[in-house]
Amino acid sequence: MSDIFREVDEDIRQEKYRRLWDRFGPWLIAVAVLIVVGTGGYRGWLHWQETQSQSAGDTFFEAVRLSEAGETAEAEKLFSELSAATGGYPAIARLRAATDMARNEQTTEALAEFDAISRDSGVDAGLRDAASLRAAYIAVDTEDYAAVADRVEGLTGDDGAFRASAREILAVAAWKAGDVDTARSWISALQDDPATPTDVAQRISILTQVIDAASGAAQEEAAQ
Numbered sequence: 620m621s622d623i624f625r626e627v628d629e630d631i632r633q634e635k636y637r638r639l640w641d642r643f644g645p646w647l648i649a650v651a652v653l654i655v656v657g658t659g660g661y662r663g664w665l666h667w668q669e670t671q672s673q674s675a676g677d678t679f680f681e682a683v684r685l686s687e688a689g690e691t692a693e694a695e696k697l698f699s700e701l702s703a704a705t706g707g708y709p710a711i712a713r714l715r716a717a718t719d720m721a722r723n724e725q726t727t728e729a730l731a732e733f734d735a736i737s738r739d740s741g742v743d744a745g746l747r748d749a750a751s752l753r754a755a756y757i758a759v760d761t762e763d764y765a766a767v768a769d770r771v772e773g774l775t776g777d778d779g780a781f782r783a784s785a786r787e788i789l790a791v792a793a794w795k796a797g798d799v800d801t802a803r804s805w806i807s808a809l810q811d812d813p814a815t816p817t818d819v820a821q822r823i824s825i826l827t828q829v830i831d832a833a834s835g836a837a838q839e840e841a842a843q
Contacts, residue, residue, distance in 0.1 A: 691719055710742040714750060721757060730757045737770070748774055752781050752788070759792045764801070767792040775808070783809060783819045790826060799830060806830075 695716060713736050720729035733754035737747045755771040767788060774785035790805035809815045809823050 691723060695719065710736065710739075710746045714746065714753070717750075717753070721753075726757060726761065730754055730761070733757070734770075745780070748779075748781055752784055755785070755788050755792075759788055759795065764789075764792045764796040764798065775805075777812075783812065783815045787819050787823060790823065794826065794830060799834065802826075802830060 699712075699716075713732065717729045717732035717736070720726075720732065733750045736742055736750035737754060739747065742750075751770045751774065755767050758767050758770060771781075771785040771788060774781045775789065776782060779785065786805045786809050790802045790809070793799075793801035793805065806823055806827055809819065815823075
């Protein structure tokens with residue numbers, strides 16, 4: 620008698636499984652297919668991204684090689700081809716192209732491009748800051764202190780990655796503008812910062828000596 624009950628129970632379970640499969644089987648198959656297709660598509664996309672990134676990297680380094688060899692026209696053409704590349708290559712290519720403009724004494728064009736990069740919200744924040752700094756290095760020779768400060772004063776915070784360079788260029792800009800007090804304040808900020816690089820500290824030391832010498836000469840003239 621117990622065998623009959625077990626057989627009946629087994630039949631009931633099989634019937635339940637059959638009904639569940641009839642009801643949900645097609646959906647389970649569809650989900651499985653989607654998982655397989657989705658996984659394959661994602662892996663394909665990753666492979667495409669990797670291929671595109673490698674290609675962009677090859678193009679960038681070839682452009683740099685041409686630039687260093689003095690073949691600026693060919694380099695500029697390759698840099699422009701990276702405008703639609705993946706990752707950070709478009710912005711890096713723009714920075715390098717602007718650097719080449721500055722080297723070739725295309726000061727106005729280089730300054731405009733660095734400024735454009737620094738204001739482009741689609742560019743990584745670190746690269747925007749680098750562009751601001753490069754623009755300031757050009758502007759210190761062509762514009763007033765306010766214009767330089769407008770570009771890099773925001774980089775001078777205690778946690779700023781470019782604070783030493785920004786403070787240095789502001790000290791130079793203030794000194795060139797005849798504002799010795801402001802120049803000294805930026806020099807003090809650099810001297811008080813233990814993270815100031817050695818090369819920056821050395822240049823600032825020279826600037827301090829120049830300012831002190833000029834101030835001493837001015838005092839002697841006033842005394843006479």
